[in-house]
Amino acid sequence: MKILVCIKQVPDMESKFRINGAGTWYDESDLAWRINEYDEYAVEQGVRLKEQVADAELVVLSIGPDRVKEVIKKALAMGGDRGVHVKDDAAFAKDSFEIASIVAEYAQKESFDVIFTGMQSQDRASAQVGVYLAEMLGLPSVSTIVDFSYADGTVTASRELEGGLKAVVKVATPALFTCQLGLNTPRYPTLPNIMKAKKKELLTVEVAELLKVDERVETSRVYFPERKGGGLVLEGDVGEMADRLIALLKEKTTVL
């Protein structure tokens, strides 16, 4: 079985973001980068599936500048077999359609039985790439899964819906799954596995070799949301703020 996991490197969302010079995205300097949280669940599910079936290979793919090799190496240390880095210093400017097309172009060269992606990235949050990729490859897809089990070429997965409801579906492989938070508990790479990962194959492909489409969505402007105003901000001594808050609750609400 061949398994593909697509991952993205994103900034820590607690970062102080600044807007880039062109006003079209955040400034990428001085940020702490990490693996997109949703993709971490995708990697873990890929590794678990690989461990379950005999004779499986797990490929990890990421698009971006050289720094994204860090997240590929982390995924290899979690249990991936080899990495593919699609080198693209301008990945941030590409829309979901272009990103999915790049991955599809690569994935067509190898026939994957199961593909995992995160259900969305934490920065763009469009929730498009995984489903796009499946459609481009002509594969069935199940989005937003919170449960996954595989037996004899069939996957039973739970999709998370709204309000605590889940939908259980079955699908035959090859198929693609987009992973929701809580799907599993992603493992921490152990030191020996981190050392082993350094020796694993990490192929670099230039994006120009894989990008054959034009963008369909254009970003004109990125900015900080305006404060709607009206909200009161308390700062300073903890005890004084607590007194102030209690006074406000007595004045403005009926709960105290």
Add this chain to the structure above:
Amino acid sequence: MKTLLVGEYRKGQLRDSCYELIAFAEKLGADSTLFLVGSPTDLPRTDGTLYLADVAKYGEFNPEAHKQLLLDVVAREQPDAVVFSHSSYGWDLAPRLALALKAAQISEVVDVVDGSFVVPSCNSKLRREVKAKTAVSVITVQVGAFNPGEPSGTPTVVALDTDAVGSLEFVGYETAEKGGVDLTKAEIIVSAGRGIGKKDNVELIARLAEALGGEYAASRPVVDAEWVEHNRQVGSTGQSVSPKLYLACGISGAVQHLAGMKRSEYVVAINTDRDAPIGEVADVLVVADLLQFVPVLTEKIKAL
């Protein structure tokens, strides 16, 4: 401009979100037509054309058949935009349709400014203005972003049919375990976010809730970490609450969380980050480390 609005059915019932789609189309000044895989027994209360496929035949989750039904309507109506809710149904189906139509997809629209669509990024810390570069676009609108009016009217139903067969087998629905906690009826909710740091600190939140005579709750990351049980989760995948007081402790304010608590009457946020998106909806933002502030507040409330 002409829009095709895609309503949703869940467990045999129309979801109210279709009225938000109507509000969005009105904001665009568009003529709209509705599409629904549903049942004639529960139709949207609105005038105009409704293309209806029978949910008993096609199911609520059968994306390939739903896509084909939609493509048939798009061919007949030639809309400029097809609009979904940014929900589990919408974000599953929208990219399938967008690709088939060679259309741009724009996700999670919260506003329309001068013909550009505004979408949040980075946990709502940033806003992006985007435009489709294709003639037809597929849009998902954020749940709760466009306030519907009072629904009224009767649609003119046009029945739909297709031979398309999906490759997924729908097995059934599962409901999350129900505990004794009904947050929807709580008047006071103290809610813990990722900022609580570790499981032991849930106790601080529970104690404050007890002192206030309310319930404690949590945002998704806290539930996923299994620090708090799922039946106390507030947000689009948890419960939607409307208490008199909502105290958000260490919650940054991801859109999915805001969707579940925005009907709260009075919102107090405790956060070390003055710029956290929760500040957008808070009546009072206490800039503080909750581990220091919450115990002090709890003692002072107990002493009242």
